[in-house]
Amino acid sequence: ILNVEQSPQSLHVQEGDSTNFTCSFPSSNFYALHWYRWETAKSPEALFVMTLNGDEKKKGRISATLNTKEGYSYLYIKGSQPEDSATYLCASPNSGYSTLTFGKGTMLLVSP
Amino acid sequence: GAGVSQSPSNKVTEKGKDVELRCDPISGHTALYWYRQSLGQGLEFLIYFQGNSAPDKSGLPSDRFSAERTGGSVSTLTIQRTQQEDSAVYLCASSLGTGANQPQHFGDGTRLSIL
Numbered sequence: 001i002l003n004v005e006q007s008p009q010s011l012h013v014q015e016g017d018s019t020n021f022t023c024s025f026p027s028s029n030f031y032a033l034h035w036y037r038w039e040t041a042k043s044p045e046a047l048f049v050m051t052l053n054g055d056e057k058k059k060g061r062i063s064a065t066l067n068t069k070e071g072y073s074y075l076y077i078k079g080s081q082p083e084d085s086a087t088y089l090c091a092s093p094n095s096g097y098s099t100l101t102f103g104k105g106t107m108l109l110v111s112p
Numbered sequence: 113g114a115g116v117s118q119s120p121s122n123k124v125t126e127k128g129k130d131v132e133l134r135c136d137p138i139s140g141h142t143a144l145y146w147y148r149q150s151l152g153q154g155l156e157f158l159i160y161f162q163g164n165s166a167p168d169k170s171g172l173p174s175d176r177f178s179a180e181r182t183g184g185s186v187s188t189l190t191i192q193r194t195q196q197e198d199s200a201v202y203l204c205a206s207s208l209g210t211g212a213n214q215p216q217h218f219g220d221g222t223r224l225s226i227l
Contacts, residue, residue: 031212043116044155044203046215089155093212097160099145099168100216104154 023090137206
């Protein structure tokens with residue numbers, strides 16, 4: 001079982017602030033790193049799947065970077081909006097197939 | 113198209129009863145996963161199906177838990193003789209294939225409460 005850790009556990013920012021959170025994972029036997037957004041009363045939604053060291057992916061105001069050598073990924077949100085409020089989960093596969101080990105998430109609250 | 117569908121959305125039952133949770137994956141998705149999230153915990157893997165077979169059942173917490181998938185589509189997760197520690201949100205996900213780079217598509221979950 002992998003050890004996937006996320007920090008901070010929770011974050012409260014004002015509308016318009018930019019923010020970032022961290023996901024750390026074992027750097028050995030790396031296969032992929034997934035980011036999901038889980039809004040209250042909804043289902044988790046895939047944001048990014050990253051596989052290459054140094055990769056950067058972007059979706060609107062959200063972007064993510066990956067460092068497989070040191071075992072971390074950052075998720076950035078530029079100009080946070082209240083609708084960005086959600087729990088952000090990262091996960092890594094245990095092997096070459098896709099059973100995922102999830103971190104406990106970072107709960108983001110964006111106040112108007 | 114339709115997403116992953118789970119039923120019931122909420123289930124309250126007495127300790128000792130059996131419960132059955134259903135998952136209808138996205139059409140054409142060969143891989144299906146069950147996870148649960150207990151209070152204060154992260155998402156915990158339970159079981160994974162490729163087609164109708166389950167290559168990885170390592171996450172099932174006890175022999176009271178079982179799951180099956182028929183026709184490469186619908187899956188049911190059964191919990192026998194429920195205990196209070198089984199209270200959790202049970203999530204089902206499906207993916208087009210089984211590679212590590214395949215994003216998973218989740219249902220809304222079943223919130224199970226054991227009295």
